[in-house]
Amino acid sequence: MNLAQFLAGRLVKGIIVLFAIAVLNFLLIRAAPGDPAQVLAGEAGAADAQLLEQLRARFGLDQPFLTQLWIYLKGYLTFDLGFSYRQQQPVLSLIMERLPATLLLTGAAFIVSLVVGTAMGALAARRAGKWSDSLITTLALAFYATPLFWIALMSQIVFALKLGLVPNVGYETIGANYTGLARALDIAHHLILPSLTLGLFFTALYARMMRASMLEVAGADFVKTARAKGVSQARVWRRHVARNAILPVVTLAGLQAGQLVGGAVLTETVFAWPGIGRLMFDALVQRDYSVLLGVFFVSSAMVVCFNIATDLVYRIVDPRIEAHA
Amino acid sequence: MVRGMTGLRLSLALAASVLVLGAAQAQEPKKGGTVHVVVQPEPPMLMQGLNQNGPTNMVAGNIYESLLRYNEKLEPQPSLAKSWEISPDAKVYTFKLQENVKWHDGKPFTADDVVFTLDKFLREVHPRWRPIVNAQVEKIEKVDDLTVKITLKQPFGPMIMTQEVASAPMIPKHIYDGTDYRANPANNTPIGTGPFKLKEWKKGSYIHLVKNEDYWLKGKPNLDEIYWQIIPDAAARAVAYETGKVDVLTGGSVDVYDVARLSKLPNTCMTTKGWEMFAPHAWITPNVRNGILGNKQFRQGLMYAIDREFGKDVVWGGLGKLPTGPISSKTKFYSADVPKYTYDPARAKELIKASGYKGETIKLLNLPYGETWSRWSEAIKQNLEDVGVKVTIENTDVPGWTQKASNWDFDLNFNFLYQLGDPAMGVARSYISANIAKGNPFANVGGYSNPEVDKLFADAAIAPTDKERQELYTKIQKILADELPVLWLLEMDFPTIYRCNVKNLVTTGVGVNDGFRDAWKE
Numbered sequence: 005m006n007l008a009q010f011l012a013g014r015l016v017k018g019i020i021v022l023f024a025i026a027v028l029n030f031l032l033i034r035a036a037p038g039d040p041a042q043v044l045a046g047e048a049g050a051a052d053a054q055l056l057e058q059l060r061a062r063f064g065l066d067q068p069f070l071t072q073l074w075i076y077l078k079g080y081l082t083f084d085l086g087f088s089y090r091q092q093q094p095v096l097s098l099i100m101e102r103l104p105a106t107l108l109l110t111g112a113a114f115i116v117s118l119v120v121g122t123a124m125g126a127l128a129a130r131r132a133g134k135w136s137d138s139l140i141t142t143l144a145l146a147f148y149a150t151p152l153f154w155i156a157l158m159s160q161i162v163f164a165l166k167l168g169l170v171p172n173v174g175y176e177t178i179g180a181n182y183t184g185l186a187r188a189l190d191i192a193h194h195l196i197l198p199s200l201t202l203g204l205f206f207t208a209l210y211a212r213m214m215r216a217s218m219l220e221v222a223g224a225d226f227v228k229t230a231r232a233k234g235v236s237q238a239r240v241w242r243r244h245v246a247r248n249a250i251l252p253v254v255t256l257a258g259l260q261a262g263q264l265v266g267g268a269v270l271t272e273t274v275f276a277w278p279g280i281g282r283l284m285f286d287a288l289v290q291r292d293y294s295v296l297l298g299v300f301f302v303s304s305a306m307v308v309c310f311n312i313a314t315d316l317v318y319r320i321v322d323p324r325i326e327a328h329a
Numbered sequence: 330m331v332r333g334m335t336g337l338r339l340s341l342a343l344a345a346s347v348l349v350l351g352a353a354q355a356q357e358p359k360k361g362g363t364v365h366v367v368v369q370p371e372p373p374m375l376m377q378g379l380n381q382n383g384p385t386n387m388v389a390g391n392i393y394e395s396l397l398r399y400n401e402k403l404e405p406q407p408s409l410a411k412s413w414e415i416s417p418d419a420k421v422y423t424f425k426l427q428e429n430v431k432w433h434d435g436k437p438f439t440a441d442d443v444v445f446t447l448d449k450f451l452r453e454v455h456p457r458w459r460p461i462v463n464a465q466v467e468k469i470e471k472v473d474d475l476t477v478k479i480t481l482k483q484p485f486g487p488m489i490m491t492q493e494v495a496s497a498p499m500i501p502k503h504i505y506d507g508t509d510y511r512a513n514p515a516n517n518t519p520i521g522t523g524p525f526k527l528k529e530w531k532k533g534s535y536i537h538l539v540k541n542e543d544y545w546l547k548g549k550p551n552l553d554e555i556y557w558q559i560i561p562d563a564a565a566r567a568v569a570y571e572t573g574k575v576d577v578l579t580g581g582s583v584d585v586y587d588v589a590r591l592s593k594l595p596n597t598c599m600t601t602k603g604w605e606m607f608a609p610h611a612w613i614t615p616n617v618r619n620g621i622l623g624n625k626q627f628r629q630g631l632m633y634a635i636d637r638e639f640g641k642d643v644v645w646g647g648l649g650k651l652p653t654g655p656i657s658s659k660t661k662f663y664s665a666d667v668p669k670y671t672y673d674p675a676r677a678k679e680l681i682k683a684s685g686y687k688g689e690t691i692k693l694l695n696l697p698y699g700e701t702w703s704r705w706s707e708a709i710k711q712n713l714e715d716v717g718v719k720v721t722i723e724n725t726d727v728p729g730w731t732q733k734a735s736n737w738d739f740d741l742n743f744n745f746l747y748q749l750g751d752p753a754m755g756v757a758r759s760y761i762s763a764n765i766a767k768g769n770p771f772a773n774v775g776g777y778s779n780p781e782v783d784k785l786f787a788d789a790a791i792a793p794t795d796k797e798r799q800e801l802y803t804k805i806q807k808i809l810a811d812e813l814p815v816l817w818l819l820e821m822d823f824p825t826i827y828r829c830n831v832k833n834l835v836t837t838g839v840g841v842n843d844g845f846r847d848a849w850k851e
Contacts, residue, residue, distance in 0.1 A: 062511055
């Protein structure tokens with residue numbers, strides 16, 4: 005099967021999946037108790053029947069259920085993700101406003117964890133049994149097991165409060181009005197804690213997986229052959245072992261990449277990072293259906309895309325793989 | 330109304346005395362400076378006429394203004410109205426407006442705006458003003474460009490308390506008249522008369538307000554800028570204060586157990602003032618429709634069983650005061666002459682036994698507003714189980730709680746309500762039969778109904794003098810403290826923590842919500 009056929013098949017499947025997700029999301033969200041009108045009225049500390057009626061009409065909640073579903077699906081066909089009456093803005097623009105911050109955060113965490121994680125894993129495998137291996141595996145285990153929010157808060161207390169090295173919350177220094185390079189550096193400074201915190205878990209995963217995978221490959225016949233032929237140690241590890249051991253890591257990276265959008269609720273909350281995760285969380289506690297559905301949809305679409313991309317990467321990394329559409 | 334005929338003179342005298350006092354005690358305010366404040370959670374919008382959420386009020390109180398402000402004793406003070414007069418029969422209120430007031434877009438503020446706001450805009454959209462204007466007001470009319478007359482159908486004591494900024498923010502007629510208010514694009518760029526204007530709102534990060542150079546009160550505001558920072562995590566907010574990222578932690582923005590530690594930091598001040606208008610009262614509402622909860626003896630038993638001192642000292646870190654009845658001791662018409670309940674498990678057991686309680690399990694609906702409330706639920710569950718009452722705690726998220734509370738789907742329900750400056754506005758709603766209506770978590774959700782109490786509340790609202798009102802409210806408090814339609818737990822204090830170099834932060838009965846008009850930074 006050629007690449008174009010493979011891709012077309014995947015895309016069709018992806019679209020069907022997305023449609024199913026859209027319908028399912030709608031049904032699931034409506035199954036939760038409470039509605040945005042009640043929440044708004046509740047937060048205001050006062051409500052009368054007329055206000056609730058007015059709000060429901062505004063949110064379109066006075067329409068029959070199927071009509072609401074139809075309006076929602078029809079909108080999605082034309083890339084109209086709806087309107088947030090609560091925030092008085094189209095959902096798409098709300099998402100687009102928040103997307104850069106999220107991509108910066110999750111992207112940085114992705115790169116750091118992928119690079120550091122695979123390097124550490126490879127190093128540990130190379131030195132299996134030595135003290136550096138023990139150190140890396142122990143650290144990886146610790147970071148793998150520690151809850152993210154705890155690390156997030158502890159890192160704030162240690163690095164922001166006690167040592168004063170980095171800011172603890174926010175995307176940039178508010179009110180500083182930096183421009184150009186100064187602003188980029190300022191944002192990078194703010195990015196350090198959240199991206200490292202968010203990346204730690206995956207760093208640990210990559211390290212563990214890379215190490216295990218390399219040790220497995222290292223015992224394979226073709227590696228022995230290479231050694232017997234007199235290929236240098238460094239070259240054996242680099243060309244024969246590492247390259248063949250990377251496949252499971254690619255799988256994992258595909259999974260993490262799928263979470264680039266919408267996967268960082270906790271980190272964004274604790275570090276007051278103005279991203280999609282918080283948009284989603286706020287929309288959830290406020291039952292802001294259109295925003296919630298919009299974020300779900302965009303992140304589901306990302307997952308589908310990254311799954312297809314992962315399959316493509318497989319074929320490039322290991323040409324033996326014949327991907328079946 | 331005692332102050333009827335002398336309203337104008339009294340208000341002028343008050344204004345004068347405030348000026349004199351202010352000059353005598355305070356240093357000369359410094360001009361300029363930026364203050365960083367925490368707002369929590371992010372407001373849904375800043376158009377205060379359409380939205381009265383806590384965070385909206387906190388930020389929008391700088392952008393919008395109302396006719397009156399209220400000091401810590403809840404006495405009316407001039408704001409957009411420079412003086413006011415109440416007719417001898419207490420039915421006609423005449424407001425004289427400040428001169429040379431401009432909206433943020435430069436258009437003049439006049440009596441037309443006031444009439445539009447009170448008679449049209451708020452009547453249509455504001456859940457607190459609507460019932461007042463519909464039930465009490467005969468007509469609202471413009472006398473001249475700077476005079477507005479409100480004629481009531483009958484005397485209504487709380488009328489003078491209705492003009493707080495969140496209850497009656499002035500809305501520009503030239504922007505809203507004839508439009509669909511809720512869909513008006515101007516809702517994203519609020520135009521008020523207040524000391525600060527909205528410069529930028531970076532969703533998820535901050536709201537930036539800048540000084541209104543054309544503010545009608547000459548020389549005010551002192552500050553150049555306010556940044557309202559949105560930091561969702563309470564612990565992160567505390568660290569942000571400690572690292573100097575923010576200067577003011579508004580009421581409720583840090584965990585209760587952090588308050589004592591933070592307020593001891595160097596150059597840190599703490600005040601619980603500025604909540605007199607709201608005077609939040611925390612309580613448990615028993616659903617009197619449900620079996621044994623309809624029994625007065627049983628409810629009294631529960632009240633004796635709950636260790637309210639413990640709740641105050643341990644759960645709320647010593648903040649607040651034990652209430653004696655439905656009316657907060659911080660507001661007018663409070664009376665301490667009521668049946669009182671101290672922690673007495675033995676007496677609780679007797680009463681519960683006498684009530685005929687057979688060991689049925691009672692569902693306690695927890696208020697999903699954070700850890701403090703959950704801990705409180707657990708403490709109270711323990712108290713009640715100590716006297717033999719079986720309790721299960723139900724946890725939900727906020728929309729789930731709102732729905733359950735609104736639909737009376739609970740046995741016991743935690744809540745806290747604002748008193749809004751007058752029992753007719755913030756207290757009666759929880760006890761009168763007319764307010765037993767599904768769909769509203771702040772109505773009379775427990776279902777308590779007593780024709781005598783209904784009549785007393787109705788009479789008290791329209792009794793012409795404060796003395797007569799006090800008598801009626803004293804009677805009400807006696808009856809309710811005996812019948813216990815709700816179990817009052819705490820008169821809550823919300824501490825504002827701030828750096829001591831921010832001066833004049835809390836100057837009125839609505840505190841930070843009244844805006845940073847008078848604040849300055851040393």
